[in-house]
Amino acid sequence: MIFCIADILTPEELETTSTLLQKAEFIDGKTTAGRYVKAVKNNQQIKTDSEITSDLRSIVLEALKRNELFQIAARPKAIRPIIFSRYDLGMYYGSHFDNAIMGDESISRTDVSLTLFLSDPDTYQGGELVIETSLGEQSFKLDAGSAIVYPSSTLHRVETVTEGTRWAAVTWIQSLVRDPSKREILFDLDTARRSLFKQYGKTIEFDLIAKSHANLLRKWADI
Ligand SMILES: O=C(O)CCC(=O)C(=O)O
Numbered sequence: 001m002i003f004c005i006a007d008i009l010t011p012e013e014l015e016t017t018s019t020l021l022q023k024a025e026f027i028d029g030k031t032t033a034g035r036y037v038k039a040v041k042n043n044q045q046i047k048t049d050s051e052i053t054s055d056l057r058s059i060v061l062e063a064l065k066r067n068e069l070f071q072i073a074a075r076p077k078a079i080r081p082i083i084f085s086r087y088d089l090g091m092y093y094g095s096h097f098d099n100a101i102m103g104d105e106s107i108s109r110t111d112v113s114l115t116l117f118l119s120d121p122d123t124y125q126g127g128e129l130v131i132e133t134s135l136g137e138q139s140f141k142l143d144a145g146s147a148i149v150y151p152s153s154t155l156h157r158v159e160t161v162t163e164g165t166r167w168a169a170v171t172w173i174q175s176l177v178r179d180p181s182k183r184e185i186l187f188d189l190d191t192a193r194r195s196l197f198k199q200y201g202k203t204i205e206f207d208l209i210a211k212s213h214a215n216l217l218r219k220w221a222d223i
């Protein structure tokens with residue numbers, strides 16, 4: 001499933017993030033691209049070994065940790081170090097899929113990809129994230145502070161920016177539940193369980209759904 005998650009960052013966090021990004025140093029995005037992807041990657045990425053980057057990463061990581069929808073949609077086991085990217089006029093990231101395994105010393109599998117949009121969509125033209133799905137191509141350009149999570153197995157691209165600058169944060173998640181269809185079942189049960197509890201409290205129906213959710217999670221989680 002593809003999820004759009006609104007307002008991951010608060011307006012204050014968004015402002016701090018924008019201020020820090022303006023001061024950050026950027027390098028060619030090709031430096032972190034694999035052999036085949038280099039040819040289609042034309043963007044800038046923040047230098048990772050700086051205090052600004054660790055401050056930016058903490059803000060986004062904290063925001064992801066407290067976001068309930070992100071937690072139940074992705075079921076994160078590990079989150080890769082967040083990359084901040086910048087697409088100026090003419091920049092793009094052509095069609096590609098993300099590496100299945102990432103990292104050197106600490107490696108993780110990429111199950112879910114995430115883009116957190118950091119620019120107001122009115123401030124740039126182009127720059128849509130386009131994902132190939134079974135229903136055809138779907139194009140996303142979200143509000144600043146909102147994120148999209150989608151299966152890392154998809155082909156996707158970032159359209160050329162034709163005006164302004166597109167800022168974004170991207171990362172990859174190894175999920176506790178590797179199979180997207182199993183994640184979807186757990187997501188639905190979790191949503192139903194929460195809604196039942198909110199409406200009727202701890203009823204027998206709530207208990208049965210909550211128990212089934214927990215038992216499937218126990219069956220499917222790879223720890
Ligand atoms: O910036 C985006 O929306 C996606 C970037 C991307 O696909 C990647 O870094 O692999």
Ligand SMILES: [Fe+2]
Pocket residue numbers: 096097098113156
């Ligand atoms: Fe990608």
